[in-house]
Structure formats: structure tokens, C-alpha cells
Amino acid sequence: MEQSVLAAFAWFWNLFGWWDALWALVKPVWPVIWIIIKIVAILVPLLLGVAYMTYWERKIIGWMQGRIGPNRVGLWGLLQPFADGIKLFVKEILLPTKADPWLFLLAPVLAIAPALAVWSVVPFFEGGALANLDAGVLYVLAITSVGVYGVIIAGWASNSKYPFLGAMRSAAQMVSYEISMGLALVCVLMVSNSLNLSDIVRAQDHGMFRDWGVKFMSWNWLPLFPMFLVYFISGIAETNRAPFDVVEGESEIVAGHMVEYSGMAFAMFFLAEYANMIFVAAMVSIFFLGGWLSPVSFLPDGILWFFAKMTIFLFTFLWLRATFPRYRYDQIMRLGWKVFVPVCLVWIPLTGIWMMSPFNIWK
């Protein structure tokens, strides 16, 4: 890939005959430039995806509720995200008098930075990760757990009651659901025998069903089905999406931690939430649905399969939001601690016994 990008650059600058002079200048810092190119290649589609996710959400929920959804800006309302973006950009960022100014402005940054940084280990296709970390899963767990600070600091620094309630709810909810998420991943690690995300995808490309041509049957979702559900539902709770959106809970605490924010600072929280949604969809696809692998053996593997799987889960996010009423707070805690954690604690030894038995399918 690096070679073909270089060749394209060389072709372009050779049109003016400047390539050799330019390359002599650029060569010492090329590795840094190459990494920056890769970061841009990940982040620009991600942010576009976030923008169109908001449009898609409003459309889908509109259709589900017998409405049309946004249809004024551009054809079918397709330019709506940009209109919203420009509106948020030009609005003033208000700073409440009693707020802690530094932390108030730091909070949106702390929300968006982990949501973007965590994408560095995602393998989009074979060998297609920015950083092919051997401890990739640990990195994902560590960075996603940092995301909660944005919400907590926002709630505290606003020096206002509703944001504070939102922050308290968020802290309790995130810490609770991280446990079931981590335990669900333990099963995946056991059967893949690796912490590397690419290796976890490759480990799903083995098995009896794969040899029969139905590759999707040998992905982790089937033998680890309860963990698949636990992970996805915990992921919804981690991103504070409906029906677990008590952190924002517009009908209870206005908008939770975001009450006092306006303009771009507010937009940062929004971007972070949607980037996290897309990330959870990507993680479910990688851990349980074989990432870039094709579901049947007569079609080639590739990045399009990865996007298709993510799309299914992103649609499910919106579907759930349009379908279910919000959980009550004690019900959220009960689901996390009394249902998911015990299910995981049973399934981990069960997987261990399965792997040690003669019926082990992961050899």
C-alpha cells in the first residue's frame, strides 16, 4: 500500500517535474507523513460516518414513527448534517459564571479524544490497522474506559444540578457495564488465544463449518452466543444510548452533562457519542462476526464485509432507540450486576471446560 501511494505521489509531482527535488526533502520524515496519511484516512471517513449517522438516525426513527425525517436541506435532506455542523460551528460557546473554566472546556476534549484514539488498533482488512498492537484488546478496554472522564468532568465543572446528576449516573453506569464487557471479552480471548485484534479475526477463519463453505457459522457469535449478546448490550449501555440513556435522559434531567454546553463544545460530546457507537459496532463485528471475513467461501474477504457488519449493528442501535422505552435507573444496575456479570462468570468456566474437553472446536 505504501509503495502504491508513493507511486501515485511520484506520478502527480512528475507532471511538474518536481518529484526528485521533493522526495529528497521529504524522505527523512516520510515515515511520520505516512502515519499521518493513515490517520487522516481513518478519521475523515469516521467523521463523515458520524455526520451521516445523525442524518440516518433521524430518517430511520422518522420512518419507524410514520414521519418523513429531515428533507429540506439538499436532495432528500442529504445536506442536513452539514447544515447542523455549520450552525453549531458559528454558535457562541457559553461559559457559565460559576463553572470551573478550565475543566469546563477540557471536558469535551476528554470526551472526543479517546473516542478517536481508540480507532488506531482497529483492523479494517487483512493487515489494515494503523497500529497492529499485540495488546490490542487491552488498549481498547483501557482507552474506552477513559472516555467516561469527559462526561464526569463536564457534569462537575458545569456547577449545575442536572449536569451533576448526569455525571453521577454516568460514572456508575460506565463502571458497571465495563465489567461485563471485559468478562465477555475474556471468553473471546480464550478461544482466540490472542490479544491482537487481527489475530482474533483470523482465529475465526477455522473450523468445520468453514470447511463446508458456510464461514459465518464458525465465527465466535455461535459458540459464544450469550457473550455476543452481553457484549453488544453492554456496548449500548457504555455509549449511553437508548434504552440506557439515563445519562442524558431528556425527560428526567434535561440533557444530563450537556445542559450547560453550547455550540462546538456541545457538538464534541455529540461527535464522541456517535464515534463510540460506530466503534462498538466495529468491535462486535471483529470479536464475534469475523471482521473483514466473508460469510461464505465463494465470495472474497474484504473491508466491505466489515462495513456491512458494522451497518447491521448501527441500524440495531437506531432500531432499539425507536422501539424501547428508557430503563429505570435501578433496572439498569440490576441488568448489569445481577444478570450480565453472573452470565459471564458462568460462561467463562464453561468455555474453559469446553476447550479442555475432546469436543474442543478451536484447535
Added chain:
Amino acid sequence: MDLNSFAFYVLATVMIVAALRVITARNPAHAVLFLVLAFFNAGGLWLLLQAEFLAIALIMVYVGAVMVLFLFVVMMLDIDIKRLRRGFWSNMPLAATLGLLLLAEMALVLSTDYFGATAFPDYVQPADYSNTKELGRLLFTDYVYPFELASIILLVAIIVAVVLTLRHRSDVKRLDPAAQIAVKHTDRLRIIQMPAEKEAD
């Protein structure tokens, strides 16, 4: 100065400043956040030592869980800084003695031959060396009994903490989720047939 030592000095400086701010910050919430910053830099230092598992575990456990709960508690405190500072000078001699004692002990330990710059030979790890795998192997083979013992002690501590703070209140209405789910519409709704108008007498 190569990149590694540059990174070390940056991380170490930020860490020391953050650690100092933890004890000098007036607002406890700021102090907790500086502690988080210090943890991040400690994680970075461990990464420089190629201990990636410990580095990421530090951030996952301390930053991701422990400090969140810390912040949770500290934010809810209603702190009067004047009242907090009142006992400062009366406690100063004891605190200073303890601090000096700790400093002396650390200096004694760190200045011995076991910790000197020459105590550890430069160890170059093979390219496919996995810190995580090696730690797991050691914990579950050579040190399996101490490891299991430590985990049982932790489990007991968790159960004890729950038992000590558990109060059964009898004056609150409790919900039984199983009963809620098992409810049928006939339990809640009774359809009564009655004439629309009263018959004239």
C-alpha cells in the same frame, strides 16, 4: 539525547509536576484529576520499559475504574477549604516526621547495590516476546498458589464489605422483576360489562 530518553524526561517531568499538584491543589476534584494525569505518565514510563501489559493494566484499573469511583465520591463532598486548613500547622510536625522517615527509607533502599544503575544488565527482548503471555505463564504456573490466595483474600474482602454495609430496610416497597415480567393483562385489566344507560325505573 535519543527519543527514548527524551520521552522519559518529558513523562517523568509531567508526572512529578502532576504528583506535586495532587497534594498542593486546593480543590480535591482537581487533585484527583492530577492523580489521573500522574497515572497516565506512569503508564507511559512503563511502556518505555517494554512492560506494555502493566502499563495498560494501570490505566485500565486505576484510571478507568478506581479513579472514576474516587472522583464520584470527591465530587459529592461539600468541602470548606478554610475548615480543612485549620489543623494544618498542628499536624505538621507529625506529617513532616513521617515524610522524612519515608524519604530516608526509600533513599536507603534505592541506594543499595540491588537498585543501582549497574544492578540490571541491559536486557534485549526477542522480537516475538509477549509481556502479557509471559506474565500469565508465571502467574498460573510458578506463582499459582500465591496468586490464587491473593484473589481469595480479595474476594473475601469484597464479600465482607458488602455484608458490613448491607442494611435490609423493611419500610420500602421492593419490586420482583420476575413477577413483573410474568404479569398478564388479565392481572391488571378487568373488563366489566354494563349497560350504557340506567334503565328507567
